[in-house]
Amino acid sequence: MSKILGFEFWNTVARTILRNRILILVLITACTVFLALQWKNMRFSYTEANLLPDDDPINLQYQEFLNKFGEEGNVIVMAVNDTALFTPRNFTAWNELADSLINFQEVEFTVALGNLKKLEKFEDPGRFEMVPFIKEANPNDQQVKEYREKLFQDLPFYEGLVYSRHSNTVQTAVYLDQEIVNTGQRKTFVVEELIPLVEKFKEEYGLNVYVSGMPYIRTLNSQNIIDEIGLFIGAALLVTSLIFFFFFRSVRATVISMITVVIGVMWAFGVLGLLHYEITVLTAIIPPLIIVIGIPNCIFFINKYQQEIQKHGNQAKSLQRVITKVGNATLMTNLTTASGFATFILTESTLLKEFGIVASINIIAIFILSLLIIPIIYSYMNVPREKHLKHLNKRWIGGFVNWMERMVKHHRIAIFIISLILLVSSIIGIYTIKVSGSLLEDMPQEAAFFKDIKFFEEEFDGVMPLEIVIDTKREQGVMKLPTLKKMEELQELIAEEDELSPPLSIVNLVKYAKQAYYNGNPKYYQLPTSQERTFILPYAKGLDASGDNLLTSFVDSTGRYARMTSFMKDIGTQEMEEIEEDLWPKIREIFPEDRFSIEMTGKALIFQKGTNYLVKNLVISLSLAIFLIAVIMAWMFRSFKMILVSLIPNLLPLLVTAGMMGFLGVPIKPSTILVFSIAFGISVDDTIHFLAKYRQELKANNWKVKRSVYAALRETGVSMFYTSIVLFFGFSVFMISSFGGTVALGGLVSATLLFAMLSNLLLLPALLLSLQKEIANKDVLREPTINIIPQEEDSEEISEEEDPKM
Template sequence: MTKLFSFGFWNSLAGVILRNRAIIFLIIIGITVFLGFQWKNMKLSYTEANLLPDDHEVNIQYQKFLDKFGEEGNLIVMAIKDSSLFTPKKLKAWNDFNNSFKSYKEIDLVVSLADIKKLKKEDNPQRFELVPFIKDSTNYTDQQVAEYKDELFNKLPFYEGLIYSKNSNTIQSILYLKKDIVNTSLRKKFIENTLQPSVIAFENEYDVDIKVSGMPYIRTLNSQNIMDEILVFILAALLVTSLIFFFFFRSFRATFISMTAVIIGVMWAFGILGLLEYEITVLTAIIPPLVIVIGIPNCIFLINKYQQEIKKHGNKAKSLQRVITKVGNATLMTNVTTASGFATFALTESKLLKEFGIVASINIVALFVLCLLVITIIYSYMPQPQERHLKHLGKRWIERLVDWMENMVKNRRITIYFSSVIILMTSIIGIYMIKVSGSLLEDMPKEAGFYKDIEFFENEFDGIMPLEILIDTKRKQGVLKLPTIKRIEKLQELLEETPELSKPISIVNLVKYSKQAFYNGNPKYYQIPTSQERNFILPYAKSFESQGGVMQSYVDSTGQYARITTFMKDVGTEEMERIEKTLAPKLEKIFPSDRYEVSFTGKALIFQKGTKYLVWNLTFSLGLAVVLIALFMAWMFRSFKMIIISLIPNLLPLLMTAGLMGFLGVPIKPSTILVFSIAFGISVDDTIHFLAKYRQELKSNHWRIRKSVFASLRETGVSMFYTSTVLFFGFSVFMISSFGGTKALGGLVSTTLLFAMLANLLLLPSLLLSLERSIANKKTLKEPKLKIIPNDEDLEEKKEQE
């Protein structure tokens, strides 16, 4: 009775489902409607993904910076590179265009050519005055414009890299968004409804090309691309999987039923995202199409079994009951292992991965329930399949495929082993070539207009991603001491020598400008004042300090902390670590650690550090997934040797994919390292189906290994080929993405699952045959704790007992 308990449960469940099919279907509709109302709670992510836990040292340092100087990722930059800009008409139009943004409540500050000030020395009393660079005028003359151009590029080095690029005479404007809207939907509305239309209108009217960038702008357009791709992915996944499904089954009815199940699953996926109030990120965006790709194999196993039963005895009610009783348990187990692969992400300390893991694992289990209920209930209302619906079960090409697999396992095992060893050795070589990438922009769509604008700013201004350096002098007013100013200047010179970084901005720039102003604006005096000069300049500088502005942006109110802002190009983790390693000993010389504390921070750096942290977490997650699934299989099969045999054909494809990444130059990053956990969780499903059938055949065939292996291969080979084909093409859909990470994810998972199918159909049965003496006995293959596929005689015995 004990060994039949699980069969009894599924047998009873089959009766409950078929007797209460109308009520169950209404419940499914009710849940779908309820989750449909939760769609309104879905929201886009308006912040960069912080991959580090809150208590991480890097995050603590960043929070310290924010406490002193506030949000640093709130600027949008606009640039124009046009030789005709310095003409009266265009210059006035450009200045008016920038001034127009001051009227919007979302804008805190505009820094443009029309807004910059010059330091002017006044002697009575001794003071510096900030005077406009461009005087108010309704009309500019050619002479005025020529003078402005000459003075800007030749006499105001303070604004180099900030307002203009001296290399190409590009002019830049900066819009500072209000800090309280930077991470809200108001930012998106302003950019889409105000900024972009204004830019387009100006470009069309004056025949110029305005480049726009900045982290708020990049994040907004990137998020919109994510939303646009969700619908494309869903439609493409439905189209591809339905076509492949129809090709295999040649049945509109079966295709319609399967699509109904997975479409409801997609609706549930969106609903669960809304119910949990999770943000739509580049990861959670792939869950709905993922539901389609994973759901169709469930439908294949269930419908294939139903048609096999119909062909065997022609009884529809009995066939539906057998589908639930004989395949329900196995399908549940395979879905649980797949969900386990995703659930391990929830154990990481990354919010991004945690949410993805929770939603994905919940949806996979829910999807199993949907497929089981929807398929059996709809088929129960439909007429019994005709002979033409069952023709695919005996197709010649399928028979030839199975014959080929059987021949390979029977006669070419040495070839299979030799090929596996070659793949393993080659993969290990490739693994040593893999690099880690922490690029913030690498996965963004390269053909998008905003990405081309990023490249423009990298060429003209040496970067767009802010990198902040926080200097703690450990004493009040320590920043304003002349020795400290000189130390900061030395550090800035080091940064300028680093090609990946832009010209830095700090209090030093203002101090140099003060000396230049003291000498009546002569640009050759744009330098740190000497001790003697400082005494003369000090009275003027104090009056300037009282005016606030730039000073407060780079020195905190106590004068203890200084800030250096630079912008970095799109460099990866390894390159940034090299820069830090190069600068570290020089920093120690300039700022001795017993007197100063210097730290690098900023959102770009946090992302890079987070990538490395995430790689470790995902490696741990993959290891945990392997252990969990191994324990799960140990509980099912109660054989350590079977665990080892089952893991070999599933780990080899992962190693092969890792090696392939090394040879192709695909770096390890959050999107690509997901491949391994996803692929392992899915590929192990085929192993479970095969071994479950193998265990059943061993008992039926009185422990004859060869007969059991080939019977299992013929029984499960077709379904495994069908499902793997659907998974291969289904995941290939992600390769149409404009996001590099999503594209790599699709290609790598597809490749891994294809090789996993071959490993499970060729290597796994070969291992079973080669090791038959050590595993083909009742002592090794004990009665499983959980019998996945019941024998017909078991079912008959259960029926008699009832």
Template sequence: MHKIFSFGFWNSIARLILRNRITIIVMIGVTTFLLSTQWKNMRFSYTEANLMPDDHDVNIKYTDFLNKFGEEGNLILLGVQDSALFTPEKFKAWNKLTDKLESYPEVDHIISPASLQELKKLEDPKRFEMQPALEEDPDSLQLKQFENKLFTELPFYENLVYSSHSNTIQSALYLNKELVNTKARKVFVLEELDPLINEFEEKYDIDVRVSGMPYIRTLNSQNIVDEIGLFILAALMVTSLIFFFFFRSVRATLISMFTVCIGVMWAFGVIGLLHYEITILTALIPPLIIVIGIPNCIFLINKYQQEIKKHGNQAKSLQRVITKVGNATLMTNVTTASGFATFILTDSQLLREFGVVASINILAIFVLSLLIIPVIYSYLKPPKDRHLKHLTKRWIGGFVNWMEKMVRHHRIAIYITSVALLAASIIGIYTIRISGSILEDMPQSTQFFKDVKFFEREFDGVMPLEILVDTKRPKGVLKLSTLKRIDELEQFIQDIPELSKPLSVTRLVKYSKQAYYNGNPKYYQLPTSQERNFIMPYAKNLGSQEGLMQSYVDSTGQYARITTFMQDVGTEKMESIEEDLIPQINKIFPEERYEVSLTGKALLFQKGTNYLVRNLIISLGLAIFLIALLMAWMFRSFRMILISLVPNLLPLLVTAGMMGFLGVPIKPSTILVFSIAFGISVDDTIHFLAKYRQELKANNWKIKRSVYAALRETGVSMFYTSIVLFFGFSVFMISSFGGTVALGGLVSATLLFAMLANLLLLPSLLLSLERSIANKNVLKEPAMKIIEEDESEPEQEEKVQSN
């Protein structure tokens, strides 16, 4: 019953396709056009990807912080390590540059040496006032005096305008908080800021370093955009060259390229239709569709050419392509899509979107392959003998003979090698580390990455780590006891090498005491209770000046903000810093009087990475379980499921071991490897086992003959597709992103191991365990025919051909 239904179903599909060729062409054309109209909805991410759900405790704390103080990642830094800047011509030019930048609506305000303000004490009436620290048109002597004063007498500006490590100075551009996460930021950075900086550098021969989270995010996202086209072109070029090498047919190559190009257009259309952002993950989908779509084309075209070579009847060949390969190709695409679809079940929006788009488009490329290839070939003349020569190439025959020889005579060697690899992999797995580094995956050859390292050396980091202090009462921040606690915590933070000198309201309070004592830097400290009474009359108007107070204390005076900048450290170091900070915070700020929380983009990314890694491990487990269920349904044999999982899990363990030995950390980009590779590699297992079962029935359940027949029949196609996948995924190694390079290299290696495991280990296991698995009770009639037998075909084929 299953057999009749399955065969009849695929014959109906064949008749439907071959009888409605014009309709199918029009439908594909209309669908492609409609999806192309959705391209305009594609948008590139202007914020960091949120790796955790909105209701996660870490996100709730961060949102609470933003509600009180606004966007914290709005700072762009311009750094110069050149004493020549303090010469009249160049200092004036720098002043002009910062004035020009401040005129843009995207820039809220700038703190720069050229426009530096100094806090002064005035007597009539008693007040503090911010006044220019330098005259408008200073001469060489005045600039020299100002440079000396800046580095020795103005500790308020340490790590804000000048470095405590050297004579490096910086200007801080605070972007408009309303515009920092919009397209306006990208336009400002790429079309205004960068050209102005380049012009200044060329004209005055001064090296300007640029960094800060908005700048890093903008250039990073632009690199992603630039690489999408590069990946697509490289994937098309590599796969077409390999395809042509195998088939030696320009026509077959062009048909396959046309098919996957339509698939890429559909992929962009689906992203636009769903209004998803282009992230570093969704940017991988178009080239993934090419790499996964080409094996479909190989199976279909290879079968068509085999049929033409066998009997020369084109109509019969096209019918058999659909009926005999359609089912197997459908199931392999379903298993691959299932591997990606498990990401949908995670709580991460980033992964969910990737899973939705990838799984939809993998099934779409299957449909396109099944429709386009038979329809186009039906209008073309049958291939000539020279196009079929690849089917009988000696080196392919030699490869098949080598596999058969290994399985027949060297099974013990195969098992010993497998066990040795497994043991070595387990050792390697124990050395793997988890990385939560924001910069690790970024292009390390770019200037903006080198600039990040420059600011880490000079200013101890660019990634903000925020501490929110809730005093639980209005105006509680400005109480001297609270200020002393904040100062004590800041002293502790300064002793952590990976963190910069903090910024908080205490700086302003210390500066007011220094100003009260006529600018003497030795008085840059918190006032005593008695001094506070003297200083208060002068400080009444201080909070309204230049927004200094509002940046670090909310309008009610209940909440204070302590900002420190962090070097790019991994997850382990970040957790160590957190473990040191939290007990100290609890000690300094009693829980009954204060509520203190850590937040900021640096912490958010580190927590998000850990969360994402956990979700990816769960999704891998789900992928293995889901695919095992699919295979249980297809083969209806529990023992066969266990045997089939061994050659697919071993390559994953080998790859994990390689990551440990090579020092490649577990991070979002590398953990993806396992789900992608497992979903693809299991396809070969399905092809092999389906053919093996068919051969068992044809050879009266004779194991050896069936295994070797299945190996010879499927080995060539498995080799072809694995090579295409290997080089196709290797394309990602041309990326400038470390994570994408690792993804490409690791998936390629895993798929190569998987091919060898499916061609050597799987048949060896079938032969060694023949007594327990090769009987009619174990291998029951499957729920679905993966590969159709030849019996009962003539009658069906006559109907197709008569149509």
């Protein structure tokens, strides 16, 4: 009954499509126009991906920090490491460059040599004031030399902020308005104003200027993502169309396929706009992904149409059979692929959830487009001529199928031994996989801005802020001398870590206050004693009155919370965890938990914690994908044993890929985590096609296993080979990316799908032949709930009188 209902359903679908061609084309056009109008709502991400759930305690801590101290990633730094800077002409030009930036509304203030202020003591009344470091508008050669000596020798407070402790590098810190730092206005300023100014300065004065800082990195990184979307789409269309044409040797078949996937891409962008999702490094790969996944649909539909034309030459009958016989199987394979992506919807990460929603919706959409567009366009065209059908009889394809048949027939033991060796080797490799949560690792390493990042890591020990918040649990507790001494001890502890820069906090300012009290003598750059505190701190209380906001940069308005800022190098999750394991026991010893509360936060740290979150959820996500697909297989085949047999050839490629990652040193990170669910969802498609045909052959051949296996292999092997090659080269397109994560994603998915093809064409048939007594019987292979590949039935087909072309 279920088989009849299935056939009748698809027969009805075929009739509906072929009898309402114009209406369907109008509807597709209307949907495409509507979704194209949604493109205006697409937004590009202007901040790092937040992989943690919004209500995660680490996220909440970060939000509390922002509420107290404001945006931490709003500084762009420009540096010059050249003694030629300290000539009157260049020195003045460098200062004027910093002054010109203050005139932009996006810039809140700058800290540069030209506007640098030093702390001085004044009497009557006793007070500290910030006075200009450079007094002359155009200092001469001797004055520039003196300023250089004073900067590097007399102002330890500005070490790491204005100059490097490693060399004579001088930097300017540009603080952006916190309101625009995570908006498109930041991009406009960086790309259209800052970069041209810096390039003009470099050209005019011959000085190499290094630029970095989180706003700058974010801007150029997001611009790279935008640039690569077009590159990926173009490359995916080119590669898949060339492969498609190579297989079919038909221009019109290739053009029809390209039209289908291009509309699919337009829909993908439209869905992003309709849902108001940001385009991130993940969602940016969805449009080319739709091309790669959509082309195999076109292959199945067009290949079946041409086979039917070759068989009987009746176009109306061929078009109906395309829909009734391929529609069901293609729907199931697209559903399993969508299921692999849909598992990300169940994670708590907004980034992955949005990726899963858009990807799964568009995979189903590209199936619908293929089902509608291909038969309709062919219905308006002439019947394919003999030259369009030549590819169906290619000798080399027949040779490939014969090779597979020989391997399965005569070398099953070798297939099992090789599979076992791969399994054992993969397990060994899996134990060597590392986890990486580096915020910068996946960025384009050949880009100029990435090389600048490495420069700042060498000179200033990093550009990614790591914030430490100290809660003294009482108002004005920060300025107590015992608290300041504890903070100084913590700063010395952090400075010992090679991967972290010496921190900046209220301790540095109090030290500077003592130095200023003793007339700027640098040997007094230290915390005051108990006796000194009584007459130095009253001087410091008026610092904020000068408008420099020095105190509020480090301490909140209540005096209860202190902020300590360090900078991290580009380190991974494991290295940061080791640093934390080393620091936390010492921190708790310095700051007893009953009197103080200490928190570490910052964007880079959140990204690393988010990577750990994803790794913990990887097993859950993949297990869910396997479970969903097993349910689909159970629904189709109604056999537990068949589920096990079908999963083995699809799990082995995943293990092989994981083992490769271990041996090749490719870490588990947000980009590579996606590989397993994506590859599993796609590779199981071949299994469905093969097992559906196998069961059909069993029934037709009176349950003779060998004959059925070889017949299924010959019937499905060509299509599986075609689609696997398209998928392999399609995903390989991502390897042209400048983003390390996208390269790894493309390479790993391609390799996994290649392994999966061989596994489904060799290991699966070998298992069926070896376990024929256990599974090849009517009790195990009961009548399926749905018939994936209908029998050759012509009931209720469109007659020539009803042919839509007649």
